[in-house]
Amino acid sequence: xxxxxxxxxxxxxxxxxxxxxxxxxxxxxxxxxxxxxxxxxxxxxxxxxxxxxxxxxxxxxxxxxxxxxxxxxxxxxxxxxxxxxxxxxxxxxxxxxxxxxxxxxxxxxxxxxxxxxxxxxxxxxxxxxxxxxxxxxxxxxxxxxxxxxxxxxxxxxxxxxxxxxxxxxxxxxxxxxxxxxxxxxxxxxxxxxxxxxxxxxxxxxxxxxxxxxxxxxxxxxxxxxxxxxxxxxxxxxxxxxxxxxxxxxxxxxxxxxxxxxxxxxxxxxxxxxxxxxxxxxxxxxxxxxxxxxxxxxxxxxxxxxxxxxxxxxxxxxxxxxxxxxxxxxxxxxxxxxxxx
Amino acid sequence: xxxxxxxxxxxxxxxxxxxxxxxxxxxxxxxxxxxxxxxxxxxxxxxxxxxxxxxxxxxxxxxxxxxxxxxxxxxxxxxxxxxxxxxxxxxxxxxxxxxxxxxxxxxxxxxxxxxxxxxxxxxxxxxxxxxxxxxxxxxxxxxxxxxxxxxxxxxxxxxxxxxxxxxxxxxxxxxxxxxxxxxxxxxxxxxxxxxxxxxxxxxxxxxxxxxxxxxxxxxxxxxxxxxxxxxxxxxxxxxxxxxxxxxxxxxxxxxxxxxxxxxxxxxxxxxxxxxxxxxxxxxxxxxxxxxxxxxxxxxxxxxxxxxxxxxxxxxxxxxxxxxxxxxxxxxxxxxxxxxx
Numbered sequence: 120x121x122x123x124x125x126x127x128x129x130x131x132x133x134x135x136x137x138x139x140x141x142x143x144x145x146x147x148x149x150x151x152x153x154x155x156x157x158x159x160x161x162x163x164x165x166x167x168x169x170x171x172x173x174x175x176x177x178x179x180x181x182x183x184x185x186x187x188x189x190x191x192x193x194x195x196x197x198x199x200x201x202x203x204x205x206x207x208x209x210x211x212x213x214x215x216x217x218x219x220x221x222x223x224x225x226x227x228x229x230x231x232x233x234x235x236x237x238x239x240x241x242x243x244x245x246x247x248x249x250x251x252x253x254x255x256x257x258x259x260x261x262x263x264x265x266x267x268x269x270x271x272x273x274x275x276x277x278x279x280x281x282x283x284x285x286x287x288x289x290x291x292x293x294x295x296x297x298x299x300x301x302x303x304x305x306x307x308x309x310x311x312x313x314x315x316x317x318x319x320x321x322x323x324x325x326x327x328x329x330x331x332x333x334x335x336x337x338x339x340x341x342x343x344x345x346x347x348x349x350x351x352x353x354x355x356x357x358x359x360x361x362x363x364x365x366x367x368x369x370x371x372x373x374x375x376x377x378x379x380x381x382x383x384x385x386x387x388x389x390x391x392x393x394x395x396x397x398x399x400x401x402x403x404x405x406x407x408x409x410x411x412x413x414x415x416x417x418x419x420x421x422x423x424x425x426x427x428x429x430x431x432x433x434x435x436x437x438x439x440x441x442x443x444x445x446x447x448x449x450x451x452x453x454x455x456x457x458x459x
Numbered sequence: 460x461x462x463x464x465x466x467x468x469x470x471x472x473x474x475x476x477x478x479x480x481x482x483x484x485x486x487x488x489x490x491x492x493x494x495x496x497x498x499x500x501x502x503x504x505x506x507x508x509x510x511x512x513x514x515x516x517x518x519x520x521x522x523x524x525x526x527x528x529x530x531x532x533x534x535x536x537x538x539x540x541x542x543x544x545x546x547x548x549x550x551x552x553x554x555x556x557x558x559x560x561x562x563x564x565x566x567x568x569x570x571x572x573x574x575x576x577x578x579x580x581x582x583x584x585x586x587x588x589x590x591x592x593x594x595x596x597x598x599x600x601x602x603x604x605x606x607x608x609x610x611x612x613x614x615x616x617x618x619x620x621x622x623x624x625x626x627x628x629x630x631x632x633x634x635x636x637x638x639x640x641x642x643x644x645x646x647x648x649x650x651x652x653x654x655x656x657x658x659x660x661x662x663x664x665x666x667x668x669x670x671x672x673x674x675x676x677x678x679x680x681x682x683x684x685x686x687x688x689x690x691x692x693x694x695x696x697x698x699x700x701x702x703x704x705x706x707x708x709x710x711x712x713x714x715x716x717x718x719x720x721x722x723x724x725x726x727x728x729x730x731x732x733x734x735x736x737x738x739x740x741x742x743x744x745x746x747x748x749x750x751x752x753x754x755x756x757x758x759x760x761x762x763x764x765x766x767x768x769x770x771x772x773x774x775x776x777x778x779x780x781x782x783x784x785x786x787x788x789x790x791x792x793x794x795x796x797x798x799x
Contacts, residue, residue, distance in 0.1 A: 173728070180728050345723060359740075364727045377721045383685060384717065387704045387735035388513070388520050395727035400699075 125150045127190045128219035128434055134175055136374040137442065142175065143191070143435040150222045158230060159201040160213055160223045162431070165452040166194035166244040167438040168278075169343075170397075172371040181397045190218040191434075194244045196233065197223065198457050207232070212457070214243040219434050221454065238416060245278050245449035246423035247412055249398055254282035255408045256401040257363045258290075261394045262339040266291030269333045271352050274343030275316065276303035278423075278449035279365060282412075283341045284313050285421050292339070295332045297325075297348055299444045306447055311422055325351045336360075344369045346377065353385045362386075362393040372442055424448030465490045467530045468559035468774055474515055476714040477782065482515065483531070483775040490562045498570060499541035500553060500563045502771070505792040506534035506584040507778035508618075509683075510737075512711040521737045530558040531774075534584045536573065537563065538797050547572070552797070554583040559774050561794065578756060585618050585789035586763035587752055589738055594622035595748045596741040597703045598630075601734045602679040606631030609673045611692050614683030615656065616643035618763075618789035619705060622752075623681045624653050625761050632679070635672045637665075637688055639784045646787055651762055665691045676700075684709045686717065693725045702726075702733040712782055764788030 124147045131144040153159055171193055173180030185191055195217035199207050204227030207213070213230040217223035233243045245251060257279075264270060270287040274280040275296025284294045284307065296307040296316040307313040315332040322328045329337070329351060336357040342349050345367030356362070370377045386393055401408065415421035426446040428437040431454045441450055464487045471484040493499055511533055513520030525531055535557035539547050544567030547553070553570040557563035573583045585591060597619075604610060610627040614620040615636025624634045624647065636647040636656040647653040655672040662668045669677070669691060676697040682689050685707030696702070710717045726733055741748065755761035766786040768777040771794045781790055 342723075345721070349721075349723070364723055367724050367727055370724060377724065379718065379721050381685070381689075381717045381719050381721065383682075383689070383704055383733070383735075384707050384710060386733060387707055390734075390736045390740050392732065392734040393723070393726060394730075394732040395723075396730045400730050 123150055123222075124148070125220055125222045126431055127221075128431065129190050130175060130185045130187055133177060133187065134372075137372040138172070138175060138439060140435050140439070145432060151224050153201055153203045153224060156204050156227055157224050158199055158204050158207045158213070158227050160195070160197035160215070160217060160225060160230070161200045161458070162195050162197045162217065162221055162223065162454040163457060164196040164241050164244060165219060165431070165434055165454055166249070167434065167441060167450050167452065168193065168249070169366055169368045169371065169441050171438065172442070190220055192216055192218055194249060195223065196240050196243050202227070212240055214248065219431070221431060237413070241425055241427075241449075241451055242416070242423070244451060245425060246282060246416055246421065247409065250278035250449060251282050251412045251423075252401065252405060252408045253365060253398040254279045254286055255412055256398060256404065257365050257396060258283045258286045258339075258341060260401065261363045261396060262287070262341060262361050264290035264292045264339055267293075268338035269293045269295065269335050270339040270341065271295045271297065271329070271333065271337050271355075272341045272343070273297045273348050273352070274366065274368060275307050275313065276447050277343060280341065280343050281307060281311055281448055282421065282423065283363075283365070285311055287339065287341075288312055289415065289420060293333075293335075295329075297344075303444075303447055306424065319348055326354055329355050339363065341365060342367070346370055346379070350380055350382060353382050356385060356389050356391050358389050358391075360389055360391040362391065364393055364395040368442065425451055427451045427453050429453045463490055463562075464488070465560055465562045466771055467561075468771065469530050470515065470525045470527055473517060473527065474712075477712040478512070478515060478779060480775050480779070485772060491564050493541055493543045493564060496544050496567055497564050498539055498544050498547045498553070498567050500535070500537035500555070500557060500565060500570070501540045501798070502535050502537045502557065502561055502563065502794040503797060504536040504581050504584060505559060505771070505774055505794055506589070507774065507781060507790050507792065508533065508589070509706055509708045509711065509781050511778065512782070530560055532556055532558055534589060535563065536580050536583050542567070552580055554588065559771070561771060577753070581765055581767075581789075581791055582756070582763070584791060585765060586622060586756055586761065587749065590618035590789060591622050591752045591763075592741065592745060592748045593705060593738040594619045594626055595752055596738065596744065597705050597736060598623045598626045598679075598681060600741065601703045601736060602627070602681060602701050604630035604632045604679055607633075608678035609633045609635065609675055610679040610681065611635045611637065611669070611673065611677050611695075612681040612683070613637045613688050613692070614706065614708060615647050615653065616787050617683060618786075620681065620683050621647060621651055621788055622761065622763065623703075623705070625651055627679065627681075628652055629755065629760060633673075633675075635669075637684075643784075643787055646764065659688055666694060669695050679703065681705060682707070686710055686719070690720055690722060693722050696725060696729050696731050698729050698731075700729055700731040702731065704733055704735040708782065765791055767791045767793050769793045
């Protein structure tokens, strides 16, 4: 095992504004030997997620920055190829926060086994993983949807947004999605059952479109994007509205601080609530979230899509594509097939 | 009674930006006759409050705009001089949303009797009225102060801010006030027991001052002002911080929309919550709030100050003074002494 080379993608430089492939470099090194309680995992699928952009900067975002020159860390589904931990055996399928690399060594306690008979293993990075849980807790715990309310979701065709909107539908809400292509609009309305959708790239007047799509105003806004779209939605909020601040992807690559209407007065005069969160805030409720998500997926009530690029070397391209809106649903990179 | 003249202050024009006395006009008319279930109230004290600025504009703020040409409506403590309602008799002291005028006629159900033996009658417009309840519900229900946390209050020497800060002290918090004069700074630190205070008009660097005053960061920000001060405080918030959006007095007289850092990312990366409110959101919990406030005041744990201008004709001046920070504690206008 240890003679085999391990390809790794490292943070080569911190981006200013929009990152490009020169921010990453691919290196190779030997696979390290296992120590007691460690497990060697062969990467099958990698997750690329918008929040990782924040970790490329120097300052703390949700989580500490990626160290310069180190392997990028993110969600990985892999297969155990060697183990010195009693709970893991060769052939086990696992998910964890591992590296953008062919092989990762991790303490067993940082890994979670997944059952390939329950759902496709890729779902552990999507609808039954961090994005699904993010949508669940954001919508259910912060949004608190009530039957008959109107919910707007931005980034509605993404991994989190598409799940958040469907969860609101399951609570009896009218759900309006905002997305950036006709294909995405068709996906969320025709396949996922959103009541209406707005293509923010082509609509002449987003406020007017929101007024038409939300004749009773907006009770919950699940925000993945920020910026101008959020400004527009905030003009339509109702008394006691809830704004779920999940992401601000429109801002992550700005070179200057985000400036615009401060908009707090909108919250003030509507007794509205805005709450930021990260899924780990809900770590002690993950079992509840997984149970609900698994039930809904198995009953066909919660649909998902994955956009999969092949090849570890294409991981930076997949990541950068997130900021161009190239993905529908969860963006994954397939690195290898299971061997065992 | 009906031959006596009733002086009234009416909205003469809607202001653009900072209002001035030309926005108001004083008129006189006869006191109307009482109909069944109505009460005639002689005004003793009037309340002027920052939120009333929003009602001078055309669009809806918290509450509908004041109609042009009509008598301004606000909190009044008065004395019943005539009654056709079985629950009210001549000489009763009452509080209600009445007019900027010598005499108001109101349905009995819109009035609340006050007991002058329990506390000075002016407190029904301040610490034991709308401002006290606003401080109580904002701090207790939205801020949710926990012992050892750090609380920042802007507009800290005002009627609401001074109470909000003391309520946080009663919950064991470190409380830092922001205000605009040395007299106010002395008042909140020396009389009210705030742990630290910042004079935003004279401090060279408010962020540095906040860092010094809040070495453990900010857990709760009770915001009465908005704008630059709020921008500065938001750079210091901790994980799971709560921002109580109570007022934005720095913005009420802007002629252009408020523009600046959108700041939502600050909430996002700190899992922070921001909630706007108006005291009437808590109408069904007013008895709870009044009970707590009354206990604290009677035990000497909750102090208050009033700034009183005499004469109905000076009501516009008292109101305009709010935006120049002329008041400490509750700004009132004394219109008459009780006669009965």
